[in-house]
Amino acid sequence: MRKLLVIVIVIYTQQLNAKPWVPDLGNGRYKNPIIYADYSDPDVVKVGDDFYMTASSFNCVPGLPILHSTDLVNWEIINHAIKRFPDKAFDEPQHGNGVWAPSIRFHKGWFYIYYGDPDRGIFMLKTKDPYGEWSAPALVKKAYGNIDPCPLWDDDGNVYLVHAFAHSRAGVKSLIQVVKLNSEGSKITDKGTIVFDGHKDHPTIEGPKFYKRNGYYYIFAPGGGVSQGWQVVLRSKNVFGPYEDRIVLAKGNTQVNGPHQGGYIELDNEEGWFIHFQDKGAYGRIVHLQPVKWVDDWPVIGIDPDGNGIGEPVLEFKKPDVNKKSEIKIPQTSDDFNNSTLGLQWQWHGNYYDDWYRLSEDNGNLRLYAQYNPSKSKNLWTVPNLLLQKFPAPDFTVTTKMNIEGMKNAEKAGLVIMGLDYATLTAKPNSKKTILTLATCLNAREGNQEQVMKNVQLETNTLWLRAAISKGGMCQFLYSIDGDSYQSIGEPFNSKEGRWIGAKVGIFSTKLEQTPLSGYVDFDYFRID
Numbered sequence: 078m079r080k081l082l083v084i085v086i087v088i089y090t091q092q093l094n095a096k097p098w099v100p101d102l103g104n105g106r107y108k109n110p111i112i113y114a115d116y117s118d119p120d121v122v123k124v125g126d127d128f129y130m131t132a133s134s135f136n137c138v139p140g141l142p143i144l145h146s147t148d149l150v151n152w153e154i155i156n157h158a159i160k161r162f163p164d165k166a167f168d169e170p171q172h173g174n175g176v177w178a179p180s181i182r183f184h185k186g187w188f189y190i191y192y193g194d195p196d197r198g199i200f201m202l203k204t205k206d207p208y209g210e211w212s213a214p215a216l217v218k219k220a221y222g223n224i225d226p227c228p229l230w231d232d233d234g235n236v237y238l239v240h241a242f243a244h245s246r247a248g249v250k251s252l253i254q255v256v257k258l259n260s261e262g263s264k265i266t267d268k269g270t271i272v273f274d275g276h277k278d279h280p281t282i283e284g285p286k287f288y289k290r291n292g293y294y295y296i297f298a299p300g301g302g303v304s305q306g307w308q309v310v311l312r313s314k315n316v317f318g319p320y321e322d323r324i325v326l327a328k329g330n331t332q333v334n335g336p337h338q339g340g341y342i343e344l345d346n347e348e349g350w351f352i353h354f355q356d357k358g359a360y361g362r363i364v365h366l367q368p369v370k371w372v373d374d375w376p377v378i379g380i381d382p383d384g385n386g387i388g389e390p391v392l393e394f395k396k397p398d399v400n401k402k403s404e405i406k407i408p409q410t411s412d413d414f415n416n417s418t419l420g421l422q423w424q425w426h427g428n429y430y431d432d433w434y435r436l437s438e439d440n441g442n443l444r445l446y447a448q449y450n451p452s453k454s455k456n457l458w459t460v461p462n463l464l465l466q467k468f469p470a471p472d473f474t475v476t477t478k479m480n481i482e483g484m485k486n487a488e489k490a491g492l493v494i495m496g497l498d499y500a501t502l503t504a505k506p507n508s509k510k511t512i513l514t515l516a517t518c519l520n521a522r523e524g525n526q527e528q529v530m531k532n533v534q535l536e537t538n539t540l541w542l543r544a545a546i547s548k549g550g551m552c553q554f555l556y557s558i559d560g561d562s563y564q565s566i567g568e569p570f571n572s573k574e575g576r577w578i579g580a581k582v583g584i585f586s587t588k589l590e591q592t593p594l595s596g597y598v599d600f601d602y603f604r605i606d
Contacts, residue, residue: 079098097470097605100150101396101405107150107366108393109333111352114408114467115361115579116142118178118225118284119362120340121149121352122188126399128342130352131158131181131190131205135577136171137424137465138162139140141179141190143207148367148403149342149350150396153319154421158190158202158211170427170461172522173576177243178284178338180227184349186316189262193224201263218256218265222247225338229260229287229294229316236262237316239272239296241283251275251282253298255317272311272318272339275300279309279322284338296320299338303356307387310376326351326367326378330390333365336390340378341369350397351378355390359496359550359572360468361579368394410469410605414443419464423583425462426495429486434464443603445586446595447488457499457585458521468546468572469605475544475582478560479600481506482538485596489514490586492542494552496573497522501585502542502554502566504598515554515567522576531567546572550580 098113109442116132128149134140139157146152153311159176161167167175179192190211198221200214217226217238226240236258245249256269275282279300288295296311308326313319326336339353349369354362367379367390379388412420417438435444448462457463477492481504491503500517513535516527533556541557550572555563573578586598 078427096405097405097410097473099405099407101403102393102407105396106393107396109365109391110355110363111150111366112152112364112408114363115468116144116364116467116598117354117362117376117578118338119352119354119364120180120227121342122181122183122340123342123344124183124188126401128198129181129188129324130340131179133178133192133577134159134176134424135173136167136175136427137578138167138428139424140176141192141202141211142421144508145207146403146406147401148397148399149352151403151406152408154408155208157163157421158204163213165428168428168461172458173578178225180286182338183227184230184262187482189228191226191238193226193240195222195224195246199226199238200225201238217258217263217265220247225284227285227287228258229289230262230286231289231316234260234416235316236260237287238262238265239285239287241298244251251280251300252310253282253285253296270317272296272313273320273322275309279307282309282563284301286338286340288341290343293318293374295376296309297338297351297370299336299339299353300324302335303337303362304335306337308336308351308353308378312375323375324387325376326353326390328389329379329382331390331392333390333392334368334377336365337362337430339570344397344399346398348398349376351376357579359574359580360471361574365390366394367391408467408469410466411603412603413441413604414600415441419443422466423464424466425461426463426465429461433462440599441601443600444483445490445584445600446597447484447490447586447588448595449588449591451591455494455524455526456518456521457587460585460587462587463493463495463583465493465581467581468550468579471548473546474606475546475603476541476606477543477584477603478539478541479504479538479584480599480601481511483597483599484586485588485592487590488586488588488596490582490598492544492554492582493585494544494546494570494572494580494582496575496580497572498573499603500552500554500570500572501527502541502544502556504542507534508535509559511537511540513540513556513566517570533566544582546582
């Protein structure tokens, strides 16, 4: 009996520690993507033996995730540079707005992040400790439609910033501009110079990253659009051009569509590596790692089977030679709510407030208080108190245990798969019963109402809710009243991406009426396998 108990405990522990996607093959090689999750527009910097990555976070809060790695393959989330937006406009979700395409750099002991807000301008944050507090976003350039900024500290002390344009705001696109900054990198000092026009050969060129190597200024920038584009590198001996251009990475014979913008890293042994994203629909913009070889001062990214200088993505390759063994890690997913703070994988859909939730270390649960949304919207599109995280793998299962004993009438809580279309599996009290409801909403952005797909009446306050996501983003909801036997509810739901982000999965609690006191739901855990 004792031996059987030990076996059960071991199996249970393995299930808790199961990782949905592991790129490190354990034999000195890795597979792409290195992160099967939505880290759009990634950029990376090397500081000593450590690597730090950030990515677009748009309207999600906290924003600007900071990830850490020691080998460019195994990554974990260590912080967010923006805790919440100072602008109260983000109290309501600003889908697709906010933080666009950041760059991260290290200069004279300081970490810097620059990002573009398409409606406000270019901002900068900095810190000496990437695990600690970052400065509040400071406006570097007030502009409408200036996006994708990246700084360069030159050898002669000058500081430059390269950026692109969003046609939806600026009225122009496919142009790359360089502006001068003051010595602190905090303000522009000139009107800027258009250094490249991509309309003819590289339409929608954007996402520029600035480097200097062997006397050349390089701008890495994708052209051709997110889904079917290619990587361009611009090269010049003069920071303001003229720039030569060359395609250095394209889809080729692979299934990696439109290898898009990212960041270049060079190791101490001069190995070159490039991190970029691939658009995968409901899964968002997942992250790949490519080797880089320099030929005649031009980079070739990936492998070049025909020798034409245009690389194609690798699906498997030897790991970067960092001369050390790395622990296998992935960005965090499951959360047992046993800590005093939420796991770093969680983001709200807008600015959050502390009275929305409470973590109980004694009970090891997360209490969500039902929030009233006064918006005219008939669905969750304008609800900020959705606690969500990214899809972490092509197929995975989410399970959460909840107790609704503290909920009041006209309140509901449960599991959500959120995107342009979304689905919820929610519980609400009804006399001494619990009503479990599966609902979907198509084209939520248009203000459409939710449609009830299935109702089930139960005689319990404790429920286990589950979502099983299979390849392609198909989602089947299930429920259990004992945590062992699960029953499917309704037909599979086809998850969809959000506004510039992948679909997300999470939990929420809302109420239909504005009342002085809110009820609450307790979540015991949220596990992904």
